Amino acid sequence: MVRQRYTPSSTFVKELASLPGGDIIDKCIECGVCTAKCAIASGSEYNPRKVVQQILVGAREIVLGSTQPWLCLTCQLCESECQYGVNLSKIFKLVRRITVREGIIPPVFVEAAETIFEDGWLLKRAYTDFVADERRELGLSSRLNWNNRYTSRVSSKYFNTGGKNA
16 A cells, blocks of 8 residues: 655645745655754754644644744754755744744844844853953954944844844
8 A cells, every 4th residue: 555645734834835945844754853863952952853743733823932943053964864855944944034024033032132233242241351361362352342333234134124124
């Protein structure tokens, strides 16, 4: 008996499939190789397979309200092992794009972005006189605002547009 492959048909899958690069989601057979290969999943609660399962069954609100898609490093290790060529980093980028568009970004990631835009980098709070001295001794700039111009441009392009570029 030849088994017919299941094709997910939830509105969430259709929504993702309608976006550029999102059509690969229906190739996933939920084998779990992505989670086994993922550097973040080992030693954490991050589970790419679980997120994909939720997408495939149409649990849109659960996925969009979760921090899980935001934890993907987009390293594509999962894709390198997937025998069907499913690129979860592309899928998770699309999910993140939808959450940004709908204004439901997890607070911890909003805070991280705000810190970067305010400070010019994420680790300002960890910066000490010792680090400044060490950087000077190494011939590196000890100024914290080295990339403020870049972050202000990114902020104005992507975050101060009323959602036009999200």
